[in-house]
Amino acid sequence: MAKSSKISAGREPGGLIVHISGLLPSLSPAEQRVARLVVADPAEAARRTITDLATAAETSEATVIRFCRSVGMDGYPQLRIRLAAEAARRVEPLDARVVGGDIPPGADLAQIIATIAFNDARAVEETAEQLDPVVCGHVVDAIVGAGRIDIYGAGASGFVASDFQQKLHRIGRTAFYFPDVHTALTSAALLGRGDVAVGISHTGTTSDVVEVLEQARTRGATTVVLTNFPRSPVTEVADHVLTTAARETTYRSGATASRLAQLTVVDCLFVGVAARNRPRARKALEATAEAVRSHRLGSGRRRA
Known part of the structure; x- marks a missing residue:
């Protein structure tokens, strides 16, 4: 492919x-x-x-x-x-204190808030601007037709992978997220043609994600990667490459803007999949919302 x-x-x-x-x-x-x-x-x-x-x-x-x-x-x-x-x-x-997008030593909370808000908004906007609708369409097609979707990510990207799995599951798609590399590898080994493996890695150099996608691709599954760097190692094992446009600065290890950029792409894919069969997606969302309704205060459940 x-x-x-x-x-x-x-x-x-x-x-x-x-x-x-x-x-x-x-x-x-x-x-x-x-x-x-x-x-x-x-x-x-x-x-x-x-x-x-x-x-x-x-x-x-x-x-x-x-x-x-x-x-x-x-x-x-x-x-x-x-x-x-x-x-x-x-x-x-x-x-003017936010110019450059970095947080200098001694910055007060007002400056920190303004800088983070600017960086996060810019990451989302620039990610949307450069996101290729054609590639997104190929990924949506693959997910819609998949018998099973496995999603992989480590660290902060793992939270995004978990969010994507939960979203797909709520509209009736058979999706799994494996945070541990050993269970991820054993899962990938059981994938085959018609299945989809999605790897999420901001740097594109996370060895766990590369290894798992490589295993899934060997088994015949369609592989998708979401990364910030289009020439990173993880793209070599992907059939479809989606990119974010986040520029982390002072506290890169906190994965701030990059996480929001990844969630933007995940939301686009989720809505794209749901839109392919609106009646099914709406019915599934209503059913799952009803299942947890009694666990919300003010929805018929008495307070202690």
């Missing part, structure tokens, strides 16, 4: 900065220094000559040219034009 994804250059969905951010881990260390300067301030990078940018990145002009080609540009002039256009369309936060 041909892999469906969108990682080509040209007019990138979601914008050039999102495209460069997604490719950053696959670049050489010197190219990454160039990329970080470009992503941090596209307008300033667009004003620099190739010599100025190379000096600021502590590298050579040849490396800047290699960086341009790595992200799909013909050369530095094209990159400068694209960066200028990107800078013109970028919406900056109203609160």
Whole structure:
């Protein structure tokens, strides 16, 4: 099966900065220094000559040219034009303290709240902008026709995987989530043609998720991956690649904006699946809501 994804250059969905951010881990260390300067301030990078940018990145002009080609540009002039256009369309936060999206030492709670809100909103918006409807359609098709859907994720991505499993289960889809790699592997070994395995990994380098998807693919299942980086190792074992556009900053290990970006994609897939058979989905949601209604205060259950 041909892999469906969108990682080509040209007019990138979601914008050039999102495209460069997604490719950053696959670049050489010197190219990454160039990329970080470009992503941090596209307008300033667009004003620099190739010599100025190379000096600021502590590298050579040849490396800047290699960086341009790595992200799909013909050369530095094209990159400068694209960066200028990107800078013109970028919406900056109203609160000047939030510019840059990072949380500096000594930030008060008001600044922390404003920065987190801005980063989270930007992650959701940019993820939606670059999400490929064609690839989403292929994934929805596979899930709708699946005999069984297994979903895998570790750490914070595991919470998203669990959420996706619960959503699919509530509309009558046979879906499972396995947080432990051993049970995940034994489950994947029993998948076959017509089944779907979904792996969620922000970095795309989580070995557990890669290994489980590889096992599922070997057994003939359709494999889907949701990651922030379209050239990460996990994409090599996926038939369909969906990407987020989250840029974590100071507290990356907390998986803040990335988790919301993943949930945005999961919600799109869930609604897409439910919409394929609205009567069935509505009936299932009503039945599951009724099953737990007595456990809600104010719904006929007496308080102690």
